[in-house]
Amino acid sequence: MSGAVVEIVRTKGEETEAVARAVYEHPLPVRLCHWLNAISLFVMTGSGLQIFRAFPSFGAKIPQKDLLHWPKAFAIGGWLGGALQWHLTFMWIYIATGIIYVAYEIFSGNYRQVLFTHRDIPGVWPMVKHYFFFGEKPPQREVYNPLQKHAYTTAIVLGALSVVTGFAIWKPVQFSWLAWPMGGFHWARLWHFFVMWALIAFVFGHLVMVLLHGWNNFLSMLTGWKKDPEY
Amino acid sequence: MEEQTKPDSVESKSEKQKPNPAGMSESRFSGMSRRELLKVAPVLALGAFAIPGAQEWLLKKGLGFSDWASEFTFRAGHLAPTFSDSELTPFEKFPINDYDVDDPGVIFENWTLTVSGAVQKPGDYKLEQIQALPRTRQNTRHVCVEGWDVIGRFGGTRLSDFMKMIGADTSSRFIALTCADDYYETLDMATALHPQTLLCYEMYDRPLTRGHGAPLRLNIPTKIGYKQAKWLTDLKVTNIVKKVGYWEDQGYSSFYGL
Numbered sequence: 001m002s003g004a005v006v007e008i009v010r011t012k013g014e015e016t017e018a019v020a021r022a023v024y025e026h027p028l029p030v031r032l033c034h035w036l037n038a039i040s041l042f043v044m045t046g047s048g049l050q051i052f053r054a055f056p057s058f059g060a061k062i063p064q065k066d067l068l069h070w071p072k073a074f075a076i077g078g079w080l081g082g083a084l085q086w087h088l089t090f091m092w093i094y095i096a097t098g099i100i101y102v103a104y105e106i107f108s109g110n111y112r113q114v115l116f117t118h119r120d121i122p123g124v125w126p127m128v129k130h131y132f133f134f135g136e137k138p139p140q141r142e143v144y145n146p147l148q149k150h151a152y153t154t155a156i157v158l159g160a161l162s163v164v165t166g167f168a169i170w171k172p173v174q175f176s177w178l179a180w181p182m183g184g185f186h187w188a189r190l191w192h193f194f195v196m197w198a199l200i201a202f203v204f205g206h207l208v209m210v211l212l213h214g215w216n217n218f219l220s221m222l223t224g225w226k227k228d229p230e231y
Numbered sequence: 232m233e234e235q236t237k238p239d240s241v242e243s244k245s246e247k248q249k250p251n252p253a254g255m256s257e258s259r260f261s262g263m264s265r266r267e268l269l270k271v272a273p274v275l276a277l278g279a280f281a282i283p284g285a286q287e288w289l290l291k292k293g294l295g296f297s298d299w300a301s302e303f304t305f306r307a308g309h310l311a312p313t314f315s316d317s318e319l320t321p322f323e324k325f326p327i328n329d330y331d332v333d334d335p336g337v338i339f340e341n342w343t344l345t346v347s348g349a350v351q352k353p354g355d356y357k358l359e360q361i362q363a364l365p366r367t368r369q370n371t372r373h374v375c376v377e378g379w380d381v382i383g384r385f386g387g388t389r390l391s392d393f394m395k396m397i398g399a400d401t402s403s404r405f406i407a408l409t410c411a412d413d414y415y416e417t418l419d420m421a422t423a424l425h426p427q428t429l430l431c432y433e434m435y436d437r438p439l440t441r442g443h444g445a446p447l448r449l450n451i452p453t454k455i456g457y458k459q460a461k462w463l464t465d466l467k468v469t470n471i472v473k474k475v476g477y478w479e480d481q482g483y484s485s486f487y488g489l
Binding site for chain 1: 254265280289292293309320374375381453481483484488
């Protein structure tokens with residue numbers, strides 16, 4: 001089903017004219033995972049920032065030097081205990097969605113649409129020139145251009161890292177080995193924080209791109225079908 | 232779905248130039264799109280978290296599931312990391328934390344630990360009786376739920392040794408503890424019997440100070456800070472607890488194993 005193409009036609013009496021083409025880009029599991037992940041990532045970030053508010057520092061407790069005072073209005077949970085409830089509930093939805101998505105991509109072969117590989121490298125620079133330096137738009141031959149693939153592949157890796165760094169700080173005894181490559185428990189907490197900001201940066205860029213030229217892209221993540229694709 | 236799209240998907244370049252008589256009509260396409268949109272609707276089930284009554288219940292379930300996972304990952308023989316003396320946080324930089332007062336004013340001469348519940352030898356135990364048992368000293372990490380952590384040196388009696396002395400029924404589920412400042416806690420039996428779980432009367436090789444819970448506190452490197460109650464006065468071995476702990480009863484995790 002993925003990749004199916006239809007021609008949309010309008011019939012007036014005897015006359016039939018093609019008005020648009022549409023491509024089936026996103027199978028249902030991908031769409032479900034995308035929106036579940038959007039919601040759970042929102043909750044994880046909001047509640048994570050509320051948890052951070054309880055000790056907004058990465059140094060010693062005595063003396064405590066705060067890194068930044070995150071406003072309560074942009075956090076979820078209201079208080080530390082409440083935020084932990086949200087965080088420890090939605091992390092399971094977040095993890096389950098991630099596992100289902102990655103498993104689906106691998107077994108369906110749909111990963112070819114998203115995974116950035118060495119074959120995409122030559123296309124990176126022309127896309128960068130187009131996006132940032134008003135270069136000519138390279139012809140698009142597939143669902144995602146090389147830069148998109150790069151961004152989405154990175155986001156998936158960041159998602160996995162957010163889970164691994166999270167477990168390193170939630171379970172520093174049972175999974176004490178997890179924090180070791182991160183430089184220990186202290187660093188694991190800092191990595192978890194970094195990964196969150198990297199994901200926020202990705203989502204910000206993602207939303208900007210959707211706003212700039214994305215109505216059909218947005219619809220395709222809802223219905224699976226993209227009207228008037230460029231390829 | 233397959234039926235509808237198959238005839239359309241066999242489309243070639245030449246057909247693209249002129250209208251395709253086998254194309255899908257606009258109304259059929261929008262109908263199909265609408266059906267596909269509806270298939271994504273199950274995501275809206277997460278909206279249940281926005282309903283005030285349901286939200287509390289769902290979050291309680293989620294926290295409960297995390298506690299179950301914590302209990303599942305707990306290994307009786309797995310030791311928390313220990314540290315060298317050079318890695319210790321200086322004693323004066325070890326925070327004094329409590330829910331109410333820094334010193335509930337325990338009168339040391341009169342102090343006893345009152346033992347009750349499923350034990351062969353209930354009664355009041357003096358500090359000397361607890362200190363007469365083998366002493367363990369360990370440099371372990373103390374993690375606060377707020378996010379900070381310190382590495383401290385703790386000394387005391389293994390709770391498991393004390394449990395033997397009082398003839399505790401270790402098939403019971405919980406150890407319920409109460410404190411001089413009206414703080415209270417519940418410990419699961421597996422954690423109580425863990426070799427690093429101490430009835431702690433020393434920090435940094437010196438008698439426990441009042442601020443840190445003198446004369447007796449818990450030191451449990453496999454648990455979050457708030458489970459390591461200070462100023463202990465009562466210990467009960469039991470299968471039933473009405474209240475879990477001061478923070479737990481306000482919505483914090485009951486098990487919180489690290």
